[in-house]
Amino acid sequence: MNWLLEPSVSTFGPDIDRLYYIILVITGIIFFLTQFLLIYFLVKYRRREGRKAEYIHGSTRAEILWTAVPFVIVLVLALMSRPVWDEVKDPGLFPEDAYEVTVVARQFEWETHYAGSNGEFDAEDSFTVLNRLHVPVNQPVIIHLESEDVIHSFFVPRFRLKQDALPGRSIPMWFEVTETGEYELGCAELCGIGHYRMDGLVIVHTQEEFENWKAERLAAAGGGSVGSDRAQALTGEDSQ
Amino acid sequence: MSSVGTQTVEQQHTSHEEDTGLWSWITTVDHKRIAIMYFVTATFFFFVAGAKALAIRVQLMFPEQELITPEVYNQFFTMHGTTMIFLVAMPMAVAFFNYVVPLQIGARDVAFPRLNALSYWVFLFGGLYLNSSFIVGAAPHASWVGYATLTMPEFSPGQNTNFWLIGLSILGIASIAGGVNFITTIINMRAPGMKLMRMPLFTWMTFVTSFLLITAIPVIGVALIYLGFDRLFGTVFFQPAGGGDPVLWQHLFWIFGHPEVYILILPAFGVISDVIPTFSKKPLFGYPIVVYAGLLIGFIGWGVWSHHMFTVGLGPIADSFFVAATMIIAIPTGVKIFNWIATMWGGSLKFTTAMLFSVGLVAVFTVGGLSGIMHASAPVNLQQHDTYFVVAHFHYVIVGGAMMGLWAGLYYWFPKVRGRYLSETLGKWHFWTTMIGFNLTFFPMHFAGIFGMPRRIYTYSAELNVDIYNQLATIGAFIFALSAVIMAWNLVKSWRGGEKAPANPWGAPHLEWSIPSPPHHYNFPAIPTVQSREPLWNDGEREAILAVTMEEPETEPVMPNPSYWPILLAASITLIWALVMTGIWWVIALAILPVIYCVFKWGMEPAFPEGH
Incomplete structure (x- = not known):
């Protein structure tokens, strides 16, 4: 079984693969953090005798944090995609x-x-x-x-x-x-x-x-x- | 004229609740019965389309197999996709809209009960019509996206593609009527005090989805009409030889097709936004943010369609716009996930089957969301587009998102529908076989995809080195199929012999739990007044509501008459569309007569018993 891409053999291939691996690592980190937090909460806050749910209905600071951080991440990814895409697909830049x-x-x-x-x-x-x-x-x-x-x-x-x-x-x-x-x-x-x-x-x-x-x-x-x-x-x- | 329409008030009052004969189902306009019919029909089609998926998986288990013919293979994946989307995921969500929304907002029915029945019958007949193509050996075979010019008569002779375009046109009528009905219901029929920002999230997401339905479905309607004219009457909308453009089809299809993704997913988001707080014993974290995120997804969902078309060659500027828009739509989706997790923070979590499916959605849908970020980047998309990577991605979104959410809703609301619980033991078997089977089926497909296995191929060469991923997927598919059998067994068993459930078995906060399980056909004896977002969780407010909702009324509320005009109109609508296949204009023109007759009779029939 193979987990990684087969090596690319075109000039723009490595640029595309680099972008793919960067996104894979970023989304991988987000994935493991999210799943870790989820499982941690599932265990920690499972229903037990004598413990009542806390009354927390929201937090503006948390909302801003988890809106702003993903925004910066996807913005960077979009900006990084642009030059690679131009290199591959912009007829004005063809050799x-x-x-x-x-x-x-x-x-x-x-x-x-x-x-x-x-x-x-x-x-x-x-x-x-x-x-x-x-x-x-x-x-x-x-x-x-x-x-x-x-x-x-x-x-x-x-x-x-x-x-x-x-x-x-x-x-x-x-x-x-x-x-x-x-x-x-x-x-x-x-x-x-x-x-x-x-x-x-x-x-x-x-x-x-x-x-x-x-x-x-x-x-x-x-x-x-x-x-x-x-x-x-x-x-x-x-x-x- | 209609004996049903002229029934006396007394007959209505005495007969309605006990009446369970076939005729009472055919003529029903009760949103709860229509919901049950939607659910049963969608589950039936789920098995039909699932069987095709198994055939596909067996054919792909080993390289170079020829167990079925390529033509049958193409028909199977086309109808698997078409059926799962239009006859399973959408109508199953509509089943929940129907059952739950009127109860959550404190209404006795939807705004247009007969139109609601019409939606169901049109959906049923459209689905049967579409599947009847197998009986005549001419099932659609050009994939669920039906790209021109493969759908032109030259390349798809015979009736296959006609079945597809006419079937989808018929189903679109049901969807648009349903959308109008729920928008009107939610705007006009909320209980006193239920402001928009007090509505349960499931009602909110139904509201957003309904707007997407009435705006997105007409786009594919237009595309299908163009396609029908190209195929049957010699126009050239999509024919380059005549000056048309096959890319036009792709734009129209995906301008519909991407909002469609949110039509599928938002109801599920709504379900788990109600389920997670209930079983965490906490209000939803960041309620307004979750609502706004849903609205934002509904809006931005219109600006991302060309990310399905990065390999077409639309030019770098256009492509970059769609990269950015697609990246941005990940944000409100992520925000929702964080809010669900935060809802569990500090909670007191009870792992019922409904909660397990909701948590499962959060865990599994995240994979689909993140792989979506990967191919939002156009250069990365270049490798992944039209490969099994994309197949993996959208199954994580639609099964791991939409279907898991709807199954959470099934276990959550079944006690309300039946007054009995679904078996929790079988439910947990259902959940775990789903999780194992689903992930085993679809996770390996990511690898098959990035190593270059294209979608929709009948077989593949051993040199591609993707055997192992295909074998895992096939094994997973059978485990997943087992989970569906367990679910069906649970439904059948618990319908008759499930443990009895009280009015509010989960200690949930919303209005649907303030009335007996199962509810009276009129839902609420009198309409309660709402003062907060979680009315049944507030002392004082709860007692005031229950005093109204659990009372036996002195005189039963007057409910709309049953009617057989919805089923007859639906049949005549299906007939006229089916006759489009002949391509003979005067035959089609004549078939308008039964439609007009049914509409006229419907209009003349009193909607309520005399004197009301």
Whole structure:
């Protein structure tokens, strides 16, 4: 059994985890104090012969204390949340040198679209991969998230990242992974009967590996197959 | 026209109290009988929805299981949630509003007795209609939040989602009528001297909840009507292809949905704010603060809905506002918890089952409140949203809060209803199996969630490493189910053979304990005058009240006529909504005729016996 979060592997992951642990500790202290006081009172003031209840009906000082202290705590937590949230979700603060990929969600798969060698997504040699998202390590990546049918949610627990995919919109999100490896990608929003099996993998390569992989795919896409056949021809290896 | 309506005064007076036949229940407008019907029906649905939860837990006990099909699984969790909220937690609270509020404020009935009966019948028929979807194999399957565009005809063909949207529309009528009834009752029908700031906390929280009902339910009503038009008549409110927006649904749903959380929890807060002082032999600590905290929760509850939508992408400014509002609503909730604990400070605590459930609420609800602070922080929410962490959180709030409070109320007020105690021995078994089963079910889910197990998944891979949490949860669910069986057994057993209870078995301070158990159908022979917040705890005031309330009246107070128009109107309302499924406008238009007929007959029927 595990009690702590699995280590995060994105650049903003540690910031989110720090916030989580700070809140966990604060709420944990409040929890134990409250339960301790409750149990102490339950034992101390249980009904016994010869002892009458004291007449206490309120205390302004106590009310002010237990309103003000929580107020300060939640205010601090809200203020601490703000910069982390901006770091993850504010499009104005997204890194400028990011590698861009389009991910299209549909019942019940993820299709990743890579730009051709000229940087355009509709180029002759642009290509798609099914249920696999290949990205380079230590390089910011911007994903343009789209949905063809219902709402899905792009969820990579190890990145601490979740973003809903909405039909009719293209929503940008970003991440930068700090460790190579394969990470589970799941759908977090109920999207129909196959919701549970709408999963994939994010495969994080070294820069060099990624360039090789991409070059191979661009060459395969550019030579020969065109149009819709292209996607099918290329998904063979990567499909589950 | 109606034989019931023209009964003579004498028949009324002689027959009413003994009359216990089926027809007397069908035509009753007595708030106490309606309360019992609400409670029994809600408990029935509690078992229906609980059985689905067990099926879900068995399916999830081990990875990669396929015991039921994914379609049935989706139907089960959708109907588990929908039923527990709309057919269990809400109506069970309404059962207590009905029984207790008129007695606590010194009234003979609610303001609109026939409307009250209509609320019950609409609730019953709406609930049966919703569940009839299982008989035709088309139960709702798009979750209790029914997000567009999954609910659009393209992705949810068939009648499944129609059952859901029509069922909820019908139930909304019952809720709005109930809200209007209790607001009017509490404003107008309090005994002389019962100022607002002398009302028992349960009545106060009923008052706040009723305002939330009449303001929040119409919002989902609008959303459901849009949804119905999109599905049946080709509009595009939620269809991006036609210029609509699926996010609009989420806003409308959660503008209803978050106040709804407080609709569920505030009645329970009200119950334990009455129970804890009684068994501590002390007045509620900080009465005005607890009242204001309840009001504040009711107001701020309207400004936090988008914390359900942090992953949608509303923009950092909007998100930050909802982070702050959500953090702030934790304060009045915390203040209430501190005041309950302070009520016990220096008290003389008696651990009856009612008190145990109240203390249990304080202990367990705190977990739900604190995990709520965690995902109030948007960055932390990012990991927890739509995972089992959230499932754990809201079960701690709704079961650990709302349901525990209502069970406290059950043990507290049952002697008033029946004149007999519920068995305390079985009650303690009920309490401890609930505490163990409930915590074992839901605490491990926090871990499954933060390790990335999404909600509403039919099965999961062994690689996710969440097996152990799911197994604990499944074992816990069966212990929790056992607790429900113990409760039902206790109800059945004690209804007939429970130990006899006097008028005020707990030495409680409020007016409902000043009349015999069970009460006369007219409640109070004459209306007492109240001079304080705890009238039965003050020497002098108590004697003055009991002199009025325990007397046999020379002439019985005149009570409203029974009527069968509420059940008929409820049936015709359900019929017209059910016919919406056909999508044929003239069929629906024709079905308005029985509704109009019933409303007309209702209007012409005398509410009271002739001469009054």
